[in-house]
Amino acid sequence: MKRLATAMILSSVAAFALTVHPIPVKIEGKKYAEFHLGDDTGKYQVFIKKWKQENGEDVLEDTKEIFVFPKIFQAPKTIKIYAKSKNIEQEQAYRLILKELNIKKRNDNKTVVLKTLSIPVFVKPKNETPNLKTECVGHTLRLINNGNVHFKILSIANKKEVIYVLSNQTKEVQDVENSGVIETNRGFYEYTCKEVQ
Structure with a gap:
């Protein structure tokens, strides 16, 4: 189990010159959804975590309920997110985490900022009852x-x-x-x- 502060888990893509969509990702009526990362040429590794809240805190956990393909890719790229569950009664929440891989070595002593993005993913229930x-x-x-x-x-x-x-x-x-x-x-x-x- 991994706990993250709210400011960290809700990391914004606004700090980077990126085009990412959709936000949030919603899986409804079919088994998968697509997510696109553009305006970038970086290489990324993708993780998917179950997103829970306990006592007001955000909690990320490993899960086998949902998976992504491909797990490593070169941007720009469209990836697919597959959910095993369907016709559920309660919405399931996850976090799609994209981490840029450091594949370039620099000799000019300049700082290289590697991007990490955290995108909400929701598997929708068959009937929504907001309250x-x-x-x-x-x-x-x-x-x-x-x-x-x-x-x-x-x-x-x-x-x-x-x-x-x-x-x-x-x-x-x-x-x-x-x-x-x-x-x-x-x-x-x-x-x-x-x-x-």
């Missing part, structure tokens, strides 16, 4: 996902955020405004904080 509830006491907001699909939080009270709440999981956000609107990938939700008793 997000909120609780706020003081300035601590709890995001309670009672549905069978994930929520991506885009902003809270006009403050931009990137927070994933996986199905049947809860996330806490500290120091929020007393009231406001939560923008998600599935719509908008209002919240109001209660005073601490």
Whole structure:
């Protein structure tokens, strides 16, 4: 089991001059999905990890439920991601991790930055039942996902955020405004904080 801080697991591709799509990867209605990495000529190795959340923390685990092909490739390239499960009741979450391989040696003492990308992958259930509830006491907001699909939080009270709440999981956000609107990938939700008793 491997635990990663949220900032690390949600590493953005914006720091690199890359074209990657789609984000996130969704497998629905068939056994595989395609992912494209372009605007690059690097050589990459691909890993796929099961993505869970425990006590609000992101956890990555080895898995045999899903696999990718090819596992090593030269960009630009389109790879395929295959899921063994289908007709599932609850969405399954994974992370597609691409690590650039250092195959060039440099003698000019310049720093070489090797890219590592972490892309969310979701295997969709046959029927989606999103259900997000909120609780706020003081300035601590709890995001309670009672549905069978994930929520991506885009902003809270006009403050931009990137927070994933996986199905049947809860996330806490500290120091929020007393009231406001939560923008998600599935719509908008209002919240109001209660005073601490």
